[in-house]
Amino acid sequence: MFLRTFGPGSIDLLPPAVWDRLLVLRSAPGAGKTSLMRLFSAESLALIHEREDLRDLAERMRLFGALSDSGPAWLGILLNLSRNYRGLADVVSVSESAVQLFFRLLDARIMAATLQAALVASGLEFPRDVARIQFRVEPDSAEAQQAMERIGGASGETILRWARTIESETVAMLDSLLPVSLQSDERGHAQLYALRLLSHSEIRVDNTPLTQRPLVMLDDGHNLARSQRDALLVDLGDRSLHLARWYSERYDALTSDEILTSLGKKGRDYELVELENVARGTMPDGERQRFRPGQFERVLTDIGNRRAATALKRHADLDEEFAELIVADDEEALSPERDGPVLDVLRKRLLAARESRYTHWIDDAIEGSGYSAAVRMREVEILIARDRDRSQRELFEIELTDSEARERSNAAIREAARLLLSDEFGLPFYYGHDTVAKLGSHNVEQYLVVCGDLFAEMMARVTMDEIPRLSPFRQDRIIRRASDLLWRQVPRLVTHGRDVAALILGIVEIARLEAGKPTVPYPPGVTGTALLMDERELLMQPAFRQRNDGADRLYVALAEAIAHNLISAEPGRSVKNQSFMVLYLNRLLCPRFGLALGRGSYRERRLNVMAGWLTKPLPAEAAPDIHIEQALPL
């Protein structure tokens, strides 16, 4: 199921050079690190090679170098770093010993996972066939010879026995309700011996060498203690190692300082991939952009289609794709029964604004019918407001022509007009597969949450024997609910959640202020703010934070919000000879506040203003202002 629903386009998130150095994957939760690693596990690679229905994926994997014509090129050894490791740092007080105990347990688990992967790759069963595995060390490698002695010997059987003993001893030590005393034979490992062994040895199954080369993947490194994580990265970065090794972590692994300074920077001793930045197309200087604007949204749509395909076929006997079922005709956004009243109001407003200069524009706009006419009228209202706002009026105000209207308008203004209609008349705004993909905010999990809500509604319609296509009204309503849920979860989901909520509300306030202007100066709307890079430097200084009210809370809230993808940061953006760190709201928060989904418009604020947001009492943001009510289709 995992492989059938995996979007092959996601492989492009990885850089080309991943086999000869340490690769570090970093992102907020849900960006797809684990899925990427899982794709390269021995089990997945074997299935991709064998299965006919995974041809498109196999082709991409072949191009990437993970598969050859004869089968998997790599022995993917996948381990999660979330179990037990961090607690080891609390068992002994000396940090060095704690790291050594951590390495010992990790060595045990890497070796057990290697045995398991080797058996999977050979079509054998773990642990039944483990005795059929042997490690043969390169004759001139004393380091590997020593490593083999430390990890239980050369045979699969003795290694597994050793690994299990280490694991059970360690877990008993961690879980003891009674005081623990460390035995001398429970000393740890000074380095990861498993990596040295795998670098300089051959894995043989039934005396035949495995053709695949080991690829060690360590997932969720943010769950380690900081001392463990740092020691692990140093060890993994050792250039004398001859094996592919990948490591992933969330931004949580970093300190607030590191989050704010390292964003978008290139790794020095390793290949660093910040998944959301790659997906957004924001790459470190000098690196080629792997995703053009909109490309990652297409990858998301593909994943959504794959996830829904089986259920749609099974339950609704539909060959249509999920994305097709949320394609909506804009005209449906204004139902025939509401068409009259909405258009009447808009016409009256335009006619009230009538003056000779705009006669042509207004006469042309009030002619039409349906949603497109409503958008056109609201667009003309904006254009008139902008024209009246000119600083220099002409001596003779001549009538403006259609072509001038076209010149002065654009897609962003039309989008702003749609958003204003939504706000003023309760018409749907958030619908369609492009919108849903944008709401993912470059995060696969978030995208799938929204899709899941839409899909549940589709299935309900199937149960009622109706076509599972969702109207713009239903989509808009479901999306606003999902947005509201995310907003409500902020205080509980994130450490210092209240401060993060205050930061978000500060940006929302700017966006609403701008959206309330009749001229819509930044169409389709503001969804971000910006802080001078110089002021960011100030914010990083503890002494400054101590002196300035709210600065410390802003510093922590900013890092938390970025780490959890509630706000995305683009440092070093140059505007008018000044450099800014631009902060955008996660797009899924926008429907909750009736904001546009574009990324581009922002209004900068000074550091003291932002810090002030956090010291004010949090305004009571009550229930979402959803005024689109529709009777249940019962």
Next chain:
Amino acid sequence: VTLRWGDYISGQDGTSRSVEALWKAAAGDGHVTYVLGEGFDPRTLVGLRRLVASGCATDLHLLSIKLTTRAGDELTERLASENRDGLEQIAKAPGVRRSRIEVPKVEEPSSAGLKLGRELFSAGYFEATSLIVVDVSALPSSIHFPVIGAILKQADVGSLRAEFQVVACHNAELDEAIIESGLGPPSYVGGFGYTGAETTQASKVTRVWAPVVGKGQGAALQMLYDYLEPDEVCPVLPFPARWPRRSDDLILEHRQLLMDRIEVEPRNLIYADETNSFDLYRTLSRLQHQYSEALKVLRPATVIVSSHASKLLSLGVLLAAYEHSLPVVSAGATGYSLADGVNLQAISNNDRLACLWLAGTPYISAPAQ
């Protein structure tokens, strides 16, 4: 199934057996060690004041565990300061002494309680006492689970000579008004069962997750569900409860996760008396027994528990987990605060003190005649 606390001794406000009656029966010569959390929770001193007023503790040793309060939150800071002052006042009385204990600094949040439990014994705090009372009213479960576990373990290995009771000031409304902020990484609580072994075939154990569902705990429930990937989920809901519709409200609140995503079978819902820890303890014990019996011919099964609700229900979880070595998982909050606009005065009218006698005289078998 023969249960350790099948015949239990407990007392509670509003019932025929008062909490004071249990203290009187257990205090012996009056040497009492009282462990409590020192934070902002308005229930911090309710139990202690009642104990002092009862006159049972003629030699009272207070072990107050210092809990941190989030800087910048005026309400919680004020409440914490009031509790601190109140505690100092009590400690000044004749026959009372006080030791302040810091929560150990740890890397893994779930290790803190375990480490604290070990330290309490290494430091000899419980050596010359007749009665140990752990007041969990203001202690987070990540602390009181391992501390209570450590005391029970010492009793089991014969190193504890005192009576052991746990008290909790139960107030479901207040529990709901306390906002947890930030989620720590999901983890197994140390000292209980464990299914995370990777070198063995841990994945072949059938995992039945029984979370005690609470208000506003959607993010934690979701995180633990993803972490555990259980084969079966049996959510625990409070019923009977002071607010009879609480379980319905909880299902409504968590319907998306429980019904839409996990697709919990309605017959898997477990109802437990909100005011009786032993009710949930018995239910979870039976659940563990039934699953392991039913599935033993196929593969081992274990119930994994997590508590996201009131104090008394979490004690039920603790007892079952301790006795049957059930794994306990948590995604502990990184901070706590009170919801804005809470009327503490009105809410505190619902405070009910409960006492569970967990080890000592009532559980010593009488010699055969």
